[in-house]
Amino acid sequence: xxxxxxxxxxxxxxxxxxxxxxxxxxxxxxxxxxxxxxxxxxxxxxxxxxxxxxxxxxxxxxxxxxxxxxxxxxxxxxxxxxxxxxxxxxxxxxxxxxxxxxxxxxxxxxx
Amino acid sequence: xxxxxxxxxxxxxxxxxxxxxxxxxxxxxxxxxxxxxxxxxxxxxxxxxxxxxxxxxxxxxxxxxxxxxxxxxxxxxxxxxxxxxxxxxxxxxxxxxxxxxxxxxxxxxxxx
Numbered sequence: 669x670x671x672x673x674x675x676x677x678x679x680x681x682x683x684x685x686x687x688x689x690x691x692x693x694x695x696x697x698x699x700x701x702x703x704x705x706x707x708x709x710x711x712x713x714x715x716x717x718x719x720x721x722x723x724x725x726x727x728x729x730x731x732x733x734x735x736x737x738x739x740x741x742x743x744x745x746x747x748x749x750x751x752x753x754x755x756x757x758x759x760x761x762x763x764x765x766x767x768x769x770x771x772x773x774x775x776x777x778x779x
Numbered sequence: 780x781x782x783x784x785x786x787x788x789x790x791x792x793x794x795x796x797x798x799x800x801x802x803x804x805x806x807x808x809x810x811x812x813x814x815x816x817x818x819x820x821x822x823x824x825x826x827x828x829x830x831x832x833x834x835x836x837x838x839x840x841x842x843x844x845x846x847x848x849x850x851x852x853x854x855x856x857x858x859x860x861x862x863x864x865x866x867x868x869x870x871x872x873x874x875x876x877x878x879x880x881x882x883x884x885x886x887x888x889x890x891x
Contacts, residue, residue, distance in 0.1 A: 699878060710869060710882035711822070755822065765810050765873045765880055766835040769822040 670694045672770035674756055679776045680746055688741045688754050688773045696761030702730050702741045705772070706752045714741065714754075743775075751777045781805065783872050783883035791889045797858040800886045804851050804872030810834070811853040812880065813845060816867040825868075828853050829875070857888075865890045 671693045680686040692700070699718040703711040717723055717732035717739060729742040743750055753774050757767040784803045792798050804811050812835075813825040824837040828847035845855040851872075857864055867887050871880040 701878070701880075710884050712882070713879040716878045757822075762835060764827050764829065764834040765812050765871075766824050766827055766837070767812075767880070768824065769814075771821045 670758055670760065670768040672756060672758060672768060674754075674770040674773045676771065677774045677776070679778060682746055682748060682777055682779050684746050685742065685744050686746060686775065688743075688756075688775065690739045690741070690756035690770055692737045692739070692756070692758050692770075694737075694758050694760060694768070697734065697758065698761045699759040700730075700732055700739050701757040701759070701767060702728075702739075703755045703757060703769075704752050705755060711755065746777050748777050748779070751775060783870060783881050785868075785870055785883040785886050787886060788884065789887045789889075791891060792860050793891050794860055794862060796860050797856065798860060798888060799854055799856045800868055800870075800888075802853045802855075802870035802872075802883060804853070804870075805874075805881055808872035808874050808881070809851050810873040810875055811847060811851065812871045812873070813853070813855050814869045814871065815839075816869060816885070817865075822869070825855065860890045862890050864888065 674690045702714040705711040715730035722731045727744045753772040755772040757769040810829045812827040827835040831847045847853045867885045869885045871882045
């Protein structure tokens with residue numbers, strides 16, 4: 669089975685940096701994903717990690733440590749539009765695209 | 780390129796009825812996955828179809844079923860609806876070999 673944990677809520681200030689952590693315990697692992705979801709909208713893909721290390725993509729970076737079952741999403745130069753839910757998801761080692769999502773972290777960016 | 784489309788966008792049903800939801804993936808995408816999103820349980824995987832075959836299945840009762848057609852369009856069906864089936868049903872399509880799943884806008888199902 670899969671168990672994925674992330675904080676429920678976080679608050680940060682516009683222009684600052686925030687790190688959203690995700691820990692997972694899974695029976696298999698074939699990649700970790702981060703998705704952003706604004707209220708009332710569909711999730712949108714942010715990043716994918718399958719090897720240890722940091723993946724950088726503009727203001728967003730994602731880190732993975734497979735031995736620790738740990739990932740984080742780093743958001744720099746926060747903007748008001750970054751207020752959203754951020755969900756990490758793990759793909760198991762079965763074939764296909766089955767993702768198990770964490771409960772999501774609701775990020776509020778304040779001026 | 781058009782995105783993932785889902786119909787209908789909103790649906791109201793009563794307990795005991797059945798419902799069919801439709802998803803059209805992005806052109807060229809052969810994998811379609813379905814998820815249920817509720818405030819209490821978050822995003823939960825229902826099933827995935829690839830080339831008209833169910834490739835993965837989540838932990839949902841047999842009342843939830845799906846299928847995929849030769850043009851990759853997919854439908855999911857829920858029979859004998861229960862109040863707890865009220866949720867946002869999302870489908871996502873993937874180009875085989877890629878990692879990004881593109882989500883549709885969802886169908887909001889309310890069971891009264």
